[in-house]
Amino acid sequence: MLRTLEAVSRERYVPRYATALVHAGLGEADASFEWLERALSAHDVHLVSLPVDPKWDPLRTDARFRAILERAGFGGVGA
Numbered sequence: 001m002l003r004t005l006e007a008v009s010r011e012r013y014v015p016r017y018a019t020a021l022v023h024a025g026l027g028e029a030d031a032s033f034e035w036l037e038r039a040l041s042a043h044d045v046h047l048v049s050l051p052v053d054p055k056w057d058p059l060r061t062d063a064r065f066r067a068i069l070e071r072a073g074f075g076g077v078g079a
Helices: 002-009 016-025 029-041 045-049 054-059 063-071
Strands: none
Touching: 002 016, 016 029, 016 045, 016 054, 029 045, 029 054, 029 063, 054 063
16 A cells, blocks of 8 residues: 555655555554654645544554644644
8 A cells, every 4th residue: 555655646646644544554653653744744634634533543642643633733632
């Protein structure tokens, strides 16, 4: 899936949020947070689902997740 996203991104926009989510699904927390940081920097509109999407549940207890929520303007929602 990551190779597919990378290939597609050469021809059209792929949300950084999507790449972060794939890494999260693979259990690669560090890479997931790296891509979430990129999504935040790019003002990725998909971040709006970050506080409520259950796919992020495995990372919610990580301080980095709460920090991203804060910086995205969601306060303590979803943490």
